[in-house]
Amino acid sequence: MDNLELKRKANAVRKGIINAVYGAKAGHPGGSLSAADMFTFLYFEEMNIDPKNPKKEDRDRFVLSKGHTAPGLYSALANRGYFPVEDLPTLRHLGSYLQGHPCMQETPGVDMSSGSLGQGISAAVGMALAGKLDKKDYRVYTLLGDGEIQEGQVWEASMFAGAHKLDNLTVIVDNNGLQIDGKVEDVCNVYPIEDKFKAFNFHVITIDGHDFDAIRNAFKEARATKGMPTAIVMKTTKGKGVSYMENSAGWHGKAPNDEEYAIAMKDLEAIDSQLA
Numbered sequence: 001m002d003n004l005e006l007k008r009k010a011n012a013v014r015k016g017i018i019n020a021v022y023g024a025k026a027g028h029p030g031g032s033l034s035a036a037d038m039f040t041f042l043y044f045e046e047m048n049i050d051p052k053n054p055k056k057e058d059r060d061r062f063v064l065s066k067g068h069t070a071p072g073l074y075s076a077l078a079n080r081g082y083f084p085v086e087d088l089p090t091l092r093h094l095g096s097y098l099q100g101h102p103c104m105q106e107t108p109g110v111d112m113s114s115g116s117l118g119q120g121i122s123a124a125v126g127m128a129l130a131g132k133l134d135k136k137d138y139r140v141y142t143l144l145g146d147g148e149i150q151e152g153q154v155w156e157a158s159m160f161a162g163a164h165k166l167d168n169l170t171v172i173v174d175n176n177g178l179q180i181d182g183k184v185e186d187v188c189n190v191y192p193i194e195d196k197f198k199a200f201n202f203h204v205i206t207i208d209g210h211d212f213d214a215i216r217n218a219f220k221e222a223r224a225t226k227g228m229p230t231a232i233v234m235k236t237t238k239g240k241g242v243s244y245m246e247n248s249a250g251w252h253g254k255a256p257n258d259e260e261y262a263i264a265m266k267d268l269e270a271i272d273s274q275l276a
Helices: 003-024 029-034 036-046 067-080 085-090 119-133 152-163 184-188 193-199 212-224 258-275
Strands: 061-064 140-145 169-175 203-208 230-235
Touching: 003 029, 003 036, 003 067, 003 085, 003 212, 003 258, 029 036, 029 067, 036 067, 036 140, 036 212, 061 067, 061 119, 067 085, 119 140, 119 152, 119 169, 152 169, 152 193, 169 193, 193 203, 193 230, 203 212, 212 230
Parallel strands: 061 140, 140 169, 169 230, 203 230
Antiparallel strands: none
């Protein structure tokens, strides 16, 4: 898929995020929007998957470690054909299969339930180890938030992955610089992120997380890396694509009201026009 089409898909994913959170009157738009380009690339180009057969044995696996950004994952899955886009506004509704955090028993395409921060990477490491033990070719991807990596469990899992040379594992960090309480560096400084992963025997790549050429090249490099897992640290803008949400910690975990929803959709429709 060329970059123009990926940009169009990513904007559709962003529209789905806004529709989902607006429909729920709750949720986490900021970090979902910052990761929308990565979600799009994973599900439309990078991963070996089949929406018609979500549980196929040789599929690549994805674990959303920052589980609160489920609206981004759900929108990517819906736009890829796992379930109807029209269902996105049922997010968090009673009886909906689109709950506030991903549930592998209920939602097609979800490989691992996630919620408590720090735990998803451990599940992904276990999947990658299983692939090695079973001599399977599938790859495992997991997405973490930069605030999330303040959790100690993240580094226990990383130590294990590096020690066991899990080169079928790619850890992605959404480094948008903000968490619920403000700037990551002010709440509990995680920098330098790259040096921490290098210390645990990871191959580390830093990219612009909104540049599809950079994303593509990073995954190509990850696949070519042998004998160690890869960490991709992507520099992103929280709330990307919606004017008043960009670089605002206040939009970490709240839904737009009617007026804000209209502005958000107008912003995204303007991007559509630019990509036409």
